[in-house]
Amino acid sequence: MxxxxxxxxxxxxxxxxxxxxxxxxxxxxxxxxxxxxxxxxxxxxxxxxxxxxxxxxxxxxxxxxxxxxxxxxxxxLNGADDYESAKCDEYGDALKDLLNECRNLFFETDETKKTELREEILSKQIPKYCGKFDRDLVNSESKYLVGTTPAWIDFFVAHYLEFLETKIDEKFLKNYPKLQFFKQNIYNLPxxxxxxxxxxxxxx
Missing domain, CATH: 3.40.30.10 (Glutaredoxin)
Incomplete structure (x- = not known):
């Protein structure tokens, strides 16, 4: 080893x-x-x-x-075949795009601008990316984004969902029930x- x-x-x-x-x-x-x-x-x-x-x-x-x-x-932990491995990469790139969309909020010091940025993220970026994650989970045959067992990207997505809850809105996942269940399931793995x-x- x-x-x-x-x-x-x-x-x-x-x-x-x-x-x-x-x-x-x-x-x-x-x-x-x-x-x-x-x-x-x-x-x-x-x-x-x-x-x-x-x-x-x-x-x-x-x-x-x-x-x-x-x-x-x-x-x-990268899927059962080349396609599933590529889907892990796709979700990873999408997750990075979402985090980049939020980046300015984390460095903004003006409270008025921070409020405006937070509202824009919640009304535009979160629905765009988390909505897609949620829909894909609805259509999934398992509790995971790729395949029937946890993949490396599942741990990244679950962690950054908690990050967004902490930094942007602790209740935003209530609008995405499958995504909320997904995060809870990953965090409940023994x-x-x-x-x-x-x-x-x-x-x-």
Whole structure:
């Protein structure tokens, strides 16, 4: 079994769905958490100057969705065939598009503008992307986005739904019942539930 080390800040952030994957497949990894205040002096030591960073027997891999996709393939969490694997990628790209649409809100300091941005996201972007996720789940033959068992993208989507609940509107999922059920189902998987109950208490 390879030796894995995942380096990120002491946050949930964009590394949390990667941690979900490791815990779901019961594979040990070193959960290396950096002090955020030390990051400016250390970032030049990391590929692309960003985290998270996955090390597998010393080999380095960066970018969170790339790491998720890689582990999905390695642990057979990327669908049953090439089409299902591509659907995982499609949902991943759509999720990144949604997060990019929300990005300005998270950096806006003017409260009036923040309110306007939040309302626009809830009226336009959330329906566009979450509506599609919800409809696809309605038409799915399982409780998951791709195939009949959890795929790597399921952990990413579930995590970022919670992020949007925390940062934008804690009740927005009530308009998307299948998506709400999907998130609850992922979080109730025994391995994920156990991790959530015991993980370090940190900011997002």
């Amino acid at each position: 390879p030796s894995y080390k995942l380096t990120y800040h002491n946050l949930m952030g964009i590394a949390e769905p990667i941690r979900f994957i490791f815990h779901y497949v019961n594979v040990d990894f070193e959960d290396n958490r950096l002090d955020h205040t030390d990051w400016p002096s250390q970032k030049d030591n990391y590929p692309w100057g960003v985290l998270p960073l996955l090390e597998e027997d010393g080999r380095q891999l960066s970018q969170s969705f790339t790491i998720g996709r890689y582990l999905g393939k390695k642990f057979k 391995q994920i539930k156990s991790w959530i109950e015991t993980r370090p208490v940190t900011p997002w």
